[in-house]
Amino acid sequence: MSNGGSDMRSLWRGPLLAWIVLMGLFAISLGSAYIPLGHGNVAVNLLIAAVMLAVLATFLMDLKNAKSLVRIVAMAGLFWIMMMFSLTFSDYLTRW
Amino acid sequence: MSEMTLPFAPARETAATSYLGEGHTLTSWLLTTDHKRIAILYALSITVFFFIGGIVVGLVRLELISPTGWFMTSDEYNRAFSIHGIVMVWFFLVPSIPATMGNFILPMMIGAPDVAFPRLNLLSWYLYVIGAAFTVYVLLSGGVDTGWTFYPPFSTGYSNSNVIPAAVGVFVVGFSSIATGVNFLATVHMLRAPGMTWFRLPLFAWSMYTVSMVMVLATPVLAMSLLLISAERFFGFPIFDATIGGDPLLFQHIFWFYSHPAVYIMILPAMGVVSEVFACFARRRVFGYSFMVFALLVIAVVGFMVWGHHMFVAGQSPFANLVFSFLSFMVAVPSAIKVFNWTATLYRGQIGLEAPMLYALGFVGLFTIGGLTGLFLASVPIDIAATDSYFVVAHFHFIMVGGSVSAFMAGIHYWWPKVTGRLYNEFAAQCAAITMFIGFNLTFMPQFVMGWLGMPRRYHLYPDVFQIWHVLSSGGAAVLAVAYLLPLGYLGWSLIGGQRAGDNPWAATGLEWQTPSPPPRQNFLHPPRVTSEPYAYHEFGRAREQDGETSISGQGDVS
Ligand SMILES: [Cu+2]
Numbered sequence: 001m002s003n004g005g006s007d008m009r010s011l012w013r014g015p016l017l018a019w020i021v022l023m024g025l026f027a028i029s030l031g032s033a034y035i036p037l038g039h040g041n042v043a044v045n046l047l048i049a050a051v052m053l054a055v056l057a058t059f060l061m062d063l064k065n066a067k068s069l070v071r072i073v074a075m076a077g078l079f080w081i082m083m084m085f086s087l088t089f090s091d092y093l094t095r096w
Numbered sequence: 097m098s099e100m101t102l103p104f105a106p107a108r109e110t111a112a113t114s115y116l117g118e119g120h121t122l123t124s125w126l127l128t129t130d131h132k133r134i135a136i137l138y139a140l141s142i143t144v145f146f147f148i149g150g151i152v153v154g155l156v157r158l159e160l161i162s163p164t165g166w167f168m169t170s171d172e173y174n175r176a177f178s179i180h181g182i183v184m185v186w187f188f189l190v191p192s193i194p195a196t197m198g199n200f201i202l203p204m205m206i207g208a209p210d211v212a213f214p215r216l217n218l219l220s221w222y223l224y225v226i227g228a229a230f231t232v233y234v235l236l237s238g239g240v241d242t243g244w245t246f247y248p249p250f251s252t253g254y255s256n257s258n259v260i261p262a263a264v265g266v267f268v269v270g271f272s273s274i275a276t277g278v279n280f281l282a283t284v285h286m287l288r289a290p291g292m293t294w295f296r297l298p299l300f301a302w303s304m305y306t307v308s309m310v311m312v313l314a315t316p317v318l319a320m321s322l323l324l325i326s327a328e329r330f331f332g333f334p335i336f337d338a339t340i341g342g343d344p345l346l347f348q349h350i351f352w353f354y355s356h357p358a359v360y361i362m363i364l365p366a367m368g369v370v371s372e373v374f375a376c377f378a379r380r381r382v383f384g385y386s387f388m389v390f391a392l393l394v395i396a397v398v399g400f401m402v403w404g405h406h407m408f409v410a411g412q413s414p415f416a417n418l419v420f421s422f423l424s425f426m427v428a429v430p431s432a433i434k435v436f437n438w439t440a441t442l443y444r445g446q447i448g449l450e451a452p453m454l455y456a457l458g459f460v461g462l463f464t465i466g467g468l469t470g471l472f473l474a475s476v477p478i479d480i481a482a483t484d485s486y487f488v489v490a491h492f493h494f495i496m497v498g499g500s501v502s503a504f505m506a507g508i509h510y511w512w513p514k515v516t517g518r519l520y521n522e523f524a525a526q527c528a529a530i531t532m533f534i535g536f537n538l539t540f541m542p543q544f545v546m547g548w549l550g551m552p553r554r555y556h557l558y559p560d561v562f563q564i565w566h567v568l569s570s571g572g573a574a575v576l577a578v579a580y581l582l583p584l585g586y587l588g589w590s591l592i593g594g595q596r597a598g599d600n601p602w603a604a605t606g607l608e609w610q611t612p613s614p615p616p617r618q619n620f621l622h623p624p625r626v627t628s629e630p631y632a633y634h635e636f637g638r639a640r641e642q643d644g645e646t647s648i649s650g651q652g653d654v655s
Contacts, residue, residue, distance in 0.1 A: 088349050
């Protein structure tokens with residue numbers, strides 16, 4: 001910790017940028033709700049959400065610098081969510 | 097991870113002062129970070145809640161003796177079984193084995209001086225206490241009538257009881273189980289003693305590892321579901337209410353995404369305990385160790401993919417029913433592997449019928465019946481007929497009480513000498529074990545019969561034809577009550593008048609037996625080193641024969 005000042009700045013820069021990007025995406029998502037796209041709205045929102053997730057995981061959760069074990073755990077989490085959604089949709093998408 | 101020095105290697109303690117001797121004040125207990133003392137704090141608290149849940153269900157069984165009801169209104173009856181479910185599931189069964197035996201034994205088993213995050217461990221107990229306080233408040237202020245499942249639209253729109261306080265209590269206690277899970281995962285990854293490779297971990301340690309995965313991944317979803325219920329009830333958010341665009345089935349999806357794995361939170365630790373007990377009291381290596389490990393892992397993972405079997409008649413799509421039915425049949429395979437391997441472990445063993453073994457044998461029988469009737473219910477056509485009947489009630493009590501509570505008792509008796517340094521009265525314990533088995537079957541076998549005949553759950557008024565079964569069941573509950581009270585007596589007495597246990601009264605392998613009873617603050621007098629596989633009972637026996645030893649030196653698989 002020789003030059004703590006610049007260390008601190010580099011520590012904050014990544015998350016801050018990520019946060020700004022997330023806020024931007026949030027604004028786009030909010031704005032897109034007012035554009036009538038029909039089912040396109042859902043698609044746009046899901047796309048934005050996926051980008052947000054990627055930004056969160058890579059920069060805020062810092063998976064880009066993480067050890068492989070941590071990455072595997074994160075992948076497992078993603079897999080788990082996929083499992084949860086796909087099985088839930090096995091209900092919602094096939095109801096009649 | 098063969099040769100490494102531990103970051104927290106135990107300091108060499110010369111005098112064996114036990115962890116119980118490290119301070120006798122209240123604060124020395126309430127501010128402790130010793131995993132062993134926290135385990136005892138947990139054990140005392142969950143025992144209180146076990147008896148609260150037990151007294152409530154005693155009232156339920158008493159009420160059910162008469163087909164017309166005799167001292168409860170329907171509303172009171174709803175509140176009684178609801179609080180029974182909430183207390184037993186979240187304040188006893190979920191923390192039961194992990195928070196007590198897991199906390200106490202897991203670090204010792206892997207040769208660690210404590211868990212990875214001792215203060216988080218203490219925090220988890222305080223979270224339990226805060227959640228418990230909410231539940232006590234609910235109990236004292238008239239209860240909650242939604243059932244333990246909090247289904248909307250009743251819970252969000254119609255119930256006039258304390259839904260939000262009850263949900264908050266469960267929400268908070270959920271974080272205590274997340275904290276325990278995170279702690280155990282880190283502990284098993286980081287604090288294994290030199291030589292304790294993954295495939296040398298005893299099966300109880302594996303069961304704690306797998307159950308921690310489930311706790312960490314499932315419990316947040318429970319928190320979410322309860323938060324959404326509260327948001328809809330309190331603020332009127334349109335989430336589950338179909339009249340304003342919500343979907344009541346969505347709650348069931350989210351809730352059972354946690355609550356089916358919660359069954360595995362209750363049963364995986366039980367499987368771990370009985371694996372230890374069978375190996376010790378049959379004097380044999382666990383049959384098919386690696387299969388046992390993979391079965392635990394497969395149960396933990398596939399257990400997440402079967403939740404829809406709770407929704408076969410709820411309006412879920414028939415296609416989803418098919419998928420969930422198939423997956424539910426699949427999850428029976430690893431469970432069956434475990435049952436067969438336990439049986440094979442016993443085969444040609446030198447079987448001792450001490451109390452832990454009796455409880456463990458009871459576990460296997462009852463768990464098997466519970467599991468097989470689960471297959472009935474996993475099949476859609478049968479479940480459509482049996483949904484919400486006493487058949488379901490009997491099925492899950494066979495798993496959660498016959499299975500988990502039997503194993504809990506097996507573990508308490510098995511590790512009691514290690515925890516307290518005292519031996520209990522063996523004969524009394526054997527009597528209690530047998531009484532429990534008889535009482536359990538008398539309570540729940542009649543429920544299978546009446547459920548099959550059409551007796552629905554959650555009603556206290558019922559046709560006369562079911563009365564004989566209800567009376568039998570209530571009689572069984574009385575026997576069961578005796579069986580649960582007996583251990584309080586003889587275990588309590590052992591603390592005052594019990595013989596000194598010595599390091600290793602069962603001549604068991606495993607690191608937790610290679611240290612004084614009760615263990616010193618840092619668990620071991622010398623940093624342990626592991627050189628062989630677990631359950632080396634044959635080598636252990638041979639070594640004792642060669643030495644012509646009659647007393648047990650407790651050398652086990654450690655050189
Ligand atoms: Cu289930």
